[in-house]
Amino acid sequence: MNDETRIVQIGERAFAALRERGILPSPENYLVWYTHLAGExxxxxxxxxxLEQNRDSFDAKRCRELYARYFLRSDMQRTLAEATDRIKGLTERLGDLLAHSGEESARASSRFEAAARALATTCGLEEIRRVVVALDAEARRMAAETRTLGCELQRSSREVAELQSHLERMQREVETDPLTGVGNRRHFDVALKRLAARSLEDGTPLSMMLADIDHFKRFNDTFGHDVGDVVLRLVAGVIRRGVRDNDVVARFGGEEFAVLMPGVELAEAAAVAERLRATVAGRRLRSREDGRDLGMVTLSIGLSAYCPGEPLDRFFRRVDSALYEAKQGGRNRVVVRDVEDRLVNEEELARAGRAGEQARASA
Known part of the structure; x- marks a missing residue:
């Protein structure tokens, strides 16, 4: 039997298995059964x-569970699949409810019209009383229907809010470095694209710094990974507290951190970078066990500003080049490159800072 014939036969058996169990042959359900029958x-x-030996029910829900377990590899994929199922169930339930409400409203309208016609042709007090009683009963029934619909809508609204909160929490987890609590590389990449697009649209300045922990490997090799983790958390905390809430902080690599500062000119960003460097260098690590001095931690920092419209990889390479020069220049220092990829000295930064202050004061 050649491969093509085998694939066709397995596919037919998969479709037959789904039909036998009354399961819709969706791509996900088909994949579950094809993979099983192919022995893959x-x-x-x-x-x-x-499941079959235990005579468990094998329905569409069970198929979705197997698909989620064996084919969705990440928590985010599973969450999105679950969210899709919940939203689908929610919309179907609301659709049925609204359709039922519409049918009930149409029937009630017909009954009200019939009562109005009866009143127009009735002159006896007893007949009028019967019509009024019927109208009152109909009004009460419609009020109950309306309350039911309102309760169901409130319940659905709560479900949507819970789902949104869950998805937002998952998104934060996916973009957060678990050790330090700051953003991860994915968070940085998303933010960089967003902030660069904004800079291109309205001219908002955007500065980026890369900070690398000097001699980090020596901390790990000498004192162990637990101390290395403490150093990473220390540096992440200093950086996070030392910048604004709307600045983006991310752990970019093993011992490297990136910071995006929207709305910040290069001179101001350089001042921030220098404060961060000095703050970290002013800390000394001590062992919690015996109090011995483990030495000081220092940062090398590279910094540059975005030129609106330039390729993002060029912007990043410029910042990375500044970081490399800080390392080569002796570490524990800040090196700045401007948008033309020129090294900027302290005097030029001070002059640019004064010019920026004057511009803001006259604005």
Whole structure:
């Protein structure tokens, strides 16, 4: 049997298995059964055989559970799949409820119209009383229907709010470095694209710094990874507290951190970088066990500003080049490159800072 014939036969068996169990042959459900029948995932096949031996119900819900377990590899993928199912169920429930409410409203309208016609042709007090009683009963029934609809809408609103909160929490977790609590590389990449686009649109300045912990490997090799983790958390905390809330802080690599500062000119960003460097250098590490001095931590920092419209990789390379020069120049220092990739000295930065202050004062 050639491969093409085998694939067709397995596909037909997968469709037959889904039909036999009354399961919609969606791409996800088909993938579960095709993979099982083809023997491509032994763990999945063992689970399906176990479920069948235990005579567990094998429906669409069970298929979705298997798909989530064996084919969705990340927490975010699973969360999005669960969210999709919940939203689908929510919209179907609301659709049914609103359709039912519409049908009930139409029937009530017909009954009200019939009562109005009866009143127009009735002159006896007893007949009028019966019509009024019927109208009162109909009004009460419609009020109850309306309350039910209102309660269901409130419940659905709460579900949507919970779902939104869960997705936002997952998004934060996906973009957060678990050790230090600041953003990770993914968070940085997303923020850089967003802030660069804003800079291009309205001319908002954007500065970036890369900070690298000097001799970090020596801390790890000498004192162990636990001390290395303490150093990483220390530096992350100093940087996070030393910048504004709307600045983006991310752990970019093993011992490297990146900071994006929207709305900040290069001279001001250089002053921030120097404060961060001095703050970290002013800390000394001591062992919690015996109080011995573990030495000081220092940072080398590279800094530059974004030229609106330039490729983002060029912007990053310029900042990285400044960081490299800070390392080569003796470490524990800040090196700045301008948008033309020229090294900027302290005098030029001070002059640019004064010019910026004067411009803001006259604005």
């Amino acid at each position: 995932n032994p763990a999945l096949s063992r689970m399906i055989r176990l």
